[in-house]
Amino acid sequence: MTSELATIVDFIRYGASRFGAAGLCFGHSYDNAIDEATHLVLHALHLPHDLSPAYGQARLTTDERQRVLELVERRIAEHRPVAYLTGEAWFAGLTFKSDPRALVPRSPIAELILGGFSPWLDEREVTRALDLCTGSGCIGIAMAVHNPDWQVDLADISDDALSLARVNIAYQDVGERVQAIHSDLFSALEGEVYDLIVSNPPYVTEQEFADLPPEYGHEPALGLTAGHDGLDFALRILRDAAAHLSADGVLIVEVGESERALVRMLPDVPFNWIEFDVGQMGVFLLDRRDLLEHADAIREAVAARA
Numbered sequence: 317m318t319s320e321l322a323t324i325v326d327f328i329r330y331g332a333s334r335f336g337a338a339g340l341c342f343g344h345s346y347d348n349a350i351d352e353a354t355h356l357v358l359h360a361l362h363l364p365h366d367l368s369p370a371y372g373q374a375r376l377t378t379d380e381r382q383r384v385l386e387l388v389e390r391r392i393a394e395h396r397p398v399a400y401l402t403g404e405a406w407f408a409g410l411t412f413k414s415d416p417r418a419l420v421p422r423s424p425i426a427e428l429i430l431g432g433f434s435p436w437l438d439e440r441e442v443t444r445a446l447d448l449c450t451g452s453g454c455i456g457i458a459m460a461v462h463n464p465d466w467q468v469d470l471a472d473i474s475d476d477a478l479s480l481a482r483v484n485i486a487y488q489d490v491g492e493r494v495q496a497i498h499s500d501l502f503s504a505l506e507g508e509v510y511d512l513i514v515s516n517p518p519y520v521t522e523q524e525f526a527d528l529p530p531e532y533g534h535e536p537a538l539g540l541t542a543g544h545d546g547l548d549f550a551l552r553i554l555r556d557a558a559a560h561l562s563a564d565g566v567l568i569v570e571v572g573e574s575e576r577a578l579v580r581m582l583p584d585v586p587f588n589w590i591e592f593d594v595g596q597m598g599v600f601l602l603d604r605r606d607l608l609e610h611a612d613a614i615r616e617a618v619a620a621r622a
């Protein structure tokens with residue numbers, strides 16, 4: 317009986333228990349039921365995410381109980397990611413508006429941004445950066461917020477995603493240094509050169525896509541699917557990035573589980589697989605020299621798929 321629940325902690329515990337019992341998938345923003353329930357309850361109560369635990373014993377009013385329970389029931393019935401229920405997600409220490417126009421921000425690249433890309437950028441000076449396949453704009457906007465002297469371009473092929481990215485540019489107040497560009501990968505970026513290109517492109521294989529939990533069905537398929545081996549976009553980025561990198565420029569791309577297929581296809585390319593706090597996450601780094609040195613092999617791999 318939910319009438320037995322009274323405090324903030326009670327409702328967080330109740331939501332988490334229901335989510336666990338319903339077998340929900342927690343791959344979006346949070347990896348566990350307690351964090352999801354905490355986000356939902358605090359959102360419904362208009363309280364900050366870093367609320368002092370001292371308020372955990374505060375009791376909810378009847379209206380508040382109703383709001384929390386409605387969100388808990390929707391999360392279970394619709395399998396909708398929490399970020400789409402609340403309209404916001406956390407990424408690299410910042411709040412982003414989030415809705416089905418773009419994927420829920422969750423890339424491990426947030427950790428690189430927060431760590432100043434150390435030690436990966438060495439002494440390289442960055443003045444211009446590109447977030448290719450930007451979605452909600454989270455990666456590029458977070459790079460701009462954490463590096464106040466960088467100019468950052470955000471590119472995506474989806475008008476929906478770009479409209480959300482523009483909302484986030486305004487929300488984070490970086491409009492003077494960040495612009496959102498409609499582009500099929502590099503096609504609208506002719507002549508543009510960057511010191512750092514970061515990309516989290518679609519990389520889910522057709523088989524993986526068919527097996528994804530229902531939560532992913534709320535996200536745009538355009539942001540997920542990438543051919544039979546998940547490499548449709550990563551290979552084109554590898555082929556074309558060098559032309560858009562400055563002499564010392566660096567490319568960082570997330571390919572997730574498609575890492576193995578990529579290494580099999582291009583065994584001689586010296587991918588630097590970045591180590592995160594939780595281990596490797598399928599994110600590689602290459603500099604312009606590596607890309608030029610292996611340009612023939614990369615072109616052949618792309619041509620062989622055409």
Ligand SMILES: C[S@@+](CC[C@H](N)C(=O)[O-])C[C@H]1O[C@@H](n2cnc3c(N)ncnc32)[C@H](O)[C@@H]1O
Nearest residue numbers: 421449450451472473474500501516517518539
């Ligand atoms: C995996 S999502 C990543 C979104 C965002 N970077 C993030 O980390 O949350 C991939 C994005 O690539 C975009 N995309 C798909 N095909 C593209 C293309 N040919 N050119 C540019 N962007 C593309 C999708 O619209 C989607 O927003």
